[in-house]
Amino acid sequence: MGQTRSDLSHSTATTGGAKWKSSDTPHRLSISRFRSKRKPRSEQLSRNPMRNKVLSCLGRRKRYPSQTEEDSGPGTEAADPAVRRGHRAGKLPRDEAASASGEYRAATGCFEASSGLGGHVEAVQLAVNREATAAGAPGLETRSGETSVSGCEEPSPGVRENHASDPPAGDMEHQPVGGSYENRFVSGFGTGLSLNPLLTSDPDAERTSTCSPPDQHLCGGLTILGDRMKGEMTKTESSAGDQNNGCLDGSESVKHPEQTSQSPPRQSFPGTIPKLIITRDTSPIRCQSTTALPTDQTSCLDLQAEDESPCSDSGCGGSPALMRTPRKLSTSSSIGLSSASSFEESEDDFTGSDIESSLSPTRSLCSAGDGSGSKSWSKLKSMVHFSPLAFTLKPRHSWVQLAGHTGSFTAGDGGRLLKRYCECEQQCLEQLMKDVLRPYVPGYYGVLQKDEQDFNIMDDLLTDFDMPSIMDCKMGSRTCLEEELIKAKECQRLRRDMYEKMISVDPAAPTEEERAQQGVLKPRYMRWRETLSSTATLGFRIEGIKKGDGSCNTSFKKTKQREQVVKAFEDFVDGNVQILKSYLKRLEELRSVLEKSDFFRTHEVVGSSLLFVHDASGKASVWMIDFGKTVPLPPSMTLDHRTPWVEGNREDGYLWGMDNLIDIFGSMLPRTPCDGDQNSEEA
Ligand SMILES: O=P(O)(O)O[C@H]1[C@H](O)[C@@H](OP(=O)(O)O)[C@H](OP(=O)(O)O)[C@@H](OP(=O)(O)O)[C@H]1O
Numbered sequence: 001m002g003q004t005r006s007d008l009s010h011s012t013a014t015t016g017g018a019k020w021k022s023s024d025t026p027h028r029l030s031i032s033r034f035r036s037k038r039k040p041r042s043e044q045l046s047r048n049p050m051r052n053k054v055l056s057c058l059g060r061r062k063r064y065p066s067q068t069e070e071d072s073g074p075g076t077e078a079a080d081p082a083v084r085r086g087h088r089a090g091k092l093p094r095d096e097a098a099s100a101s102g103e104y105r106a107a108t109g110c111f112e113a114s115s116g117l118g119g120h121v122e123a124v125q126l127a128v129n130r131e132a133t134a135a136g137a138p139g140l141e142t143r144s145g146e147t148s149v150s151g152c153e154e155p156s157p158g159v160r161e162n163h164a165s166d167p168p169a170g171d172m173e174h175q176p177v178g179g180s181y182e183n184r185f186v187s188g189f190g191t192g193l194s195l196n197p198l199l200t201s202d203p204d205a206e207r208t209s210t211c212s213p214p215d216q217h218l219c220g221g222l223t224i225l226g227d228r229m230k231g232e233m234t235k236t237e238s239s240a241g242d243q244n245n246g247c248l249d250g251s252e253s254v255k256h257p258e259q260t261s262q263s264p265p266r267q268s269f270p271g272t273i274p275k276l277i278i279t280r281d282t283s284p285i286r287c288q289s290t291t292a293l294p295t296d297q298t299s300c301l302d303l304q305a306e307d308e309s310p311c312s313d314s315g316c317g318g319s320p321a322l323m324r325t326p327r328k329l330s331t332s333s334s335i336g337l338s339s340a341s342s343f344e345e346s347e348d349d350f351t352g353s354d355i356e357s358s359l360s361p362t363r364s365l366c367s368a369g370d371g372s373g374s375k376s377w378s379k380l381k382s383m384v385h386f387s388p389l390a391f392t393l394k395p396r397h398s399w400v401q402l403a404g405h406t407g408s409f410t411a412g413d414g415g416r417l418l419k420r421y422c423e424c425e426q427q428c429l430e431q432l433m434k435d436v437l438r439p440y441v442p443g444y445y446g447v448l449q450k451d452e453q454d455f456n457i458m459d460d461l462l463t464d465f466d467m468p469s470i471m472d473c474k475m476g477s478r479t480c481l482e483e484e485l486i487k488a489k490e491c492q493r494l495r496r497d498m499y500e501k502m503i504s505v506d507p508a509a510p511t512e513e514e515r516a517q518q519g520v521l522k523p524r525y526m527r528w529r530e531t532l533s534s535t536a537t538l539g540f541r542i543e544g545i546k547k548g549d550g551s552c553n554t555s556f557k558k559t560k561q562r563e564q565v566v567k568a569f570e571d572f573v574d575g576n577v578q579i580l581k582s583y584l585k586r587l588e589e590l591r592s593v594l595e596k597s598d599f600f601r602t603h604e605v606v607g608s609s610l611l612f613v614h615d616a617s618g619k620a621s622v623w624m625i626d627f628g629k630t631v632p633l634p635p636s637m638t639l640d641h642r643t644p645w646v647e648g649n650r651e652d653g654y655l656w657g658m659d660n661l662i663d664i665f666g667s668m669l670p671r672t673p674c675d676g677d678q679n680s681e682e683a
């Protein structure tokens with residue numbers, strides 16, 4: 001996978017200073033983007049008083065300072081940025097993969113792990129599966145290849161999207177993570193925005209009544225090759241305010257240091273700030289004019305992807321459950337919603353595309369996981385290169401985000417990650433730290449406030465691995481929370497981005513009505529994804545695999561049959577029986593603990609993944625991640641996680657999926673002589 005030409009031509013210029021910290025702490029590079037407007041807080045509030053109540057509570061932690069007025073959609077309920085803040089924070093398009101060497105360990109031991117990168121370290125942000133923008137992208141173009149450090153997809157001369165017409169970066173672009181802004185503001189209902197129901201292929205665009213000029217930092221095609229980052233990034237160069245074991249910048253504060261960071265003190269990086277090249281490949285659709293829907297459209301025309309999900313982001317606000325456990329603010333499927341983060345500075349990132357993938361020889365080679373023979377739908381959209389020129393650093397690993405919303409993560413100190421704040425996830429992680437499941441989830445260290453953006457601090461599970469192979473399996477038999485379904489019934493919001501993702505995979509998938517509307521409801525899209533993949537049939541699905549050799553595959557949307565899954569697993573472990581056994585053992589342990597866990601018994605666990613990690617040394621483990629859609633059950637209710645789901649019973653099929661996963665891993669082990677003998681005897 002590689003960048004597209006447009007990745008290069010639309011590089012994101014980032015001003016600001018990168019901070020490379022001391023020799024015994026991870027170096028962190030923070031990147032900021034400018035936003036120049038501030039929206040009065042009052043305008044951020046939803047017209048829904050209940051929602052406002054929640055949002056006002058959440059506002060303290062869920063702030064996306066860079067959101068602009070233009071981010072707000074037409075005056076729909078969903079367009080309320082406060083609503084977005086009230087849920088999952090900053091999720092960007094799914095199936096995007098991002099990898100970055102955003103964190104380099106300067107500790108002696110850390111450098112012992114050869115990365116093969118020598119003194120030239122690049123951080124690469126990959127994102128894939130921006131299906132929404134892929135299909136029908138008018139500006140496909142070839143590009144010269146670039147190589148990512150993680151090796152995810154050698155850019156090959158292939159058809160790529162032309163993102164020249166990308167509209168301004170989306171929410172996440174306006175919600176920089178790890179960056180600092182002179183002027184922060186949160187979008188409100190933009191004056192002058194059309195109230196006509198509009199659907200665009202881009203959730204960002206959907207928030208605008210007109211196609212705003214591309215953000216100069218994001219769409220301007222600007223590439224900065226500087227010896228030093230300037231400006232706002234210097235805000236992260238704290239030492240004075242660094243009172244949390246070197247973890248915090250002056251602008252940062254750990255708000256819930258239940259687990260206090262033990263990061264060693266950091267020092268200023270004495271050398272030259274590495275050259276930074278941020279490239280961006282944006283969606284060709286984003287700046288296209290919006291399409292008016294039929295005037296008799298009965299559904300709510302929610303033009304904001306993130307406002308879709310009652311549970312996550314979307315929030316059609318109002319559900320008690322939602323109010324009780326506000327979740328992720330999804331900027332998700334919105335194109336170009338990535339925040340300015342250490343990992344994902346360049347914003348959005350990749351637009352996954354069957355077209356692109358199918359035309360990319362490299363992709364083809366890497367797309368072993370999808371046995372469907374369908375075109376790969378993953379695509380590299382953007383990359384971030386950090387090239388420390390003046391010193392030699394070997395990254396212990398290239399941090400990789402295989403799935404989830406781009407812009408959600410940034411590098412923390414001491415082997416930790418900062419994930420865009422989500423109250424639901426925070427509450428889960430806090431509880432999990434006291435549960436028997438604790439060894440099976442990333443360590444959680446509270447909330448970090450940085451530049452008006454809040455983050456959950458958690459362990460980077462890749463830290464102890466060298467050139468790790470990683471696999472993300474989304475668990476459960478469904479991916480929509482029940483409250484999302486309730487919400488969807490209350491307020492049917494059409495998602496054009498999901499419609500586009502759908503047709504990029506299967507042009508025949510939408511119904512006539514959906515085709516006419518150029519939009520689908522989120523539950524319908526989610527269900528379609530579940531049945532297209534193994535979620536509905538096996539209780540889990542592969543989201544992405546990145547191998548130690550750098551190859552990366554996120555083309556598993558049609559990986560449905562058990563045989564296809566086995567093939568993907570075999571490829572993932574490269575035939576290493578020892579690793580297979582380690583995974584199997586860990587999975588069996590986890591299942592056993594899950595069956596005893598109070599937390600698990602009392603929560604509906606939807607959209608959570610198992611992260612498999614191993615490396616060439618033979619070390620292998622599995623952890624549960626992503627609790628953005630894990631919600632507590634009513635006090636009297638418990639789940640067994642195996643009973644088939646029917647609406648109202650809240651069952652999620654998590655353990656059913658575990659059973660199948662364990663069965664498949666077990667079946668992949670070679671039969672031992674003993675097994676053979678036994679079988680012979682039995683025969
Ligand atoms: O995988 P694709 O086909 O891209 O679809 C994605 C995933 O289902 C996301 O779930 P997850 O992040 O758990 O993988 C979901 O986020 P939610 O978790 O918010 O439901 C996105 O919804 P939106 O965020 O509404 O776009 C949806 O567009």
Ligand SMILES: Nc1ncnc2c1ncn2[C@@H]1O[C@H](COP(=O)(O)OP(=O)(O)O)[C@@H](O)[C@H]1O
Binds near residue numbers: 401460628
């Ligand atoms: N604690 C972690 N350590 C290492 N990698 C992680 C961790 N949490 C998430 N990731 C990476 O980020 C990806 C997306 O994470 P997830 O929590 O599912 O994000 P989202 O909430 O946006 O869906 C995972 O597939 C994995 O590659």
